[in-house]
Amino acid sequence: MRKKYSGIIFDFNGTLFFDTDKQTESWSVMAEKLRGCPVSDHEMATFIMGRPNKVTIEYLLGRPVSDEEGDRLVQEKEIIYRELCRRDACHVRLAPGAVELLDYVTDHHIACTIATGSEISNVNFYFEMFQLEKWFSFDKVVYDDGLLPGKPHPEIYIKSAENLGLTPEQCIVFEDADAGIEAARRANIGKIIAIGPQQVHGRLRELAGVQLVISTFTEFDREGLLAAG
Known part of the structure; x- marks a missing residue:
């Protein structure tokens, strides 16, 4: 399957x-x-x-x-x-559990990319600071190029799925912002996982489309990524 x-x-x-x-x-x-x-x-x-x-x-x-x-x-x-x-x-490092999840995703050949409202100078900065090329192809990252509608417009997630050769329904999105969650919902993303501190979990759970809320990536069951539908 x-x-x-x-x-x-x-x-x-x-x-x-x-x-x-x-x-x-x-x-x-x-x-x-x-x-x-x-x-x-x-x-x-x-x-x-x-x-x-x-x-x-x-x-x-x-x-x-x-x-x-x-x-x-x-x-x-x-x-x-x-x-x-x-x-x-x-003190500047990726979120807790992110490196382990990204290593797992890479080792198991699961397609992944970034969809960010940041513009190109910051994307370059992040790739250099966090050595993101270990996990992501720069040319598949979707960022604010001045032409793409911003979140909550769904285009950023539709284009990200296309860059992976997938439909939005085949993708999981991790998001922290209300506008980003709404963008993912409008794009018909298959599963939306909200991430944020414990004190905002109640609010995040109430947002349309959210199926899971976590505080850090250490709480995410990455083994489930290989489960058949």
């Missing part, structure tokens, strides 16, 4: 890499500059996490921005973010 699921699509920020603190700090620096006050945890969860950077810039400014202005402000934010990561390099 064929496996029920043949591929895995990982969100990156907040999923494979627990960087919410650095995202919040860098966006707060930008928010202070653009509107005079930092972002709240509610704003991060509702209006920022999983969404395209340009959309967040427009949210903070309260108005549309040109591509040129948006790109300039996004790059300013990402420089701040990457510097925060570099300063904390001794």
Whole structure:
């Protein structure tokens, strides 16, 4: 019998890499500059996490921005973010259990890729910092190229499945953000697994499409990936 699921699509920020603190700090620096006050945890969860950077810039400014202005402000934010990561390099690592899961997926020839709202400079940064080429083909990663609709639009997950040569129904998605979970649901992903700290599990379980909630990848039964459907 064929496996029920043949591929895995990982969100990156907040999923494979627990960087919410650095995202919040860098966006707060930008928010202070653009509107005079930092972002709240509610704003991060509702209006920022999983969404395209340009959309967040427009949210903070309260108005549309040109591509040129948006790109300039996004790059300013990402420089701040990457510097925060570099300063904390001794603590910057993939989420607990991620390396073991990725090694298992690679050893068992299970197709996988990344679907991220990050833009190319950050994707390059992550590949270098975490040596992601051990597990992922760069050319199959889907990221914010300025053309792809951002989450919660489903295109990012539809394209990711296509890059793996699979249908969305054949894929598992790991996501932490409300917008990303909704994108996966709209894409008809076969199984959506939400990841987040214990205190948000109740909220994540209530989101449409979520079939499992975990705190870290150590809680995920990777042996089940080989089970027949």
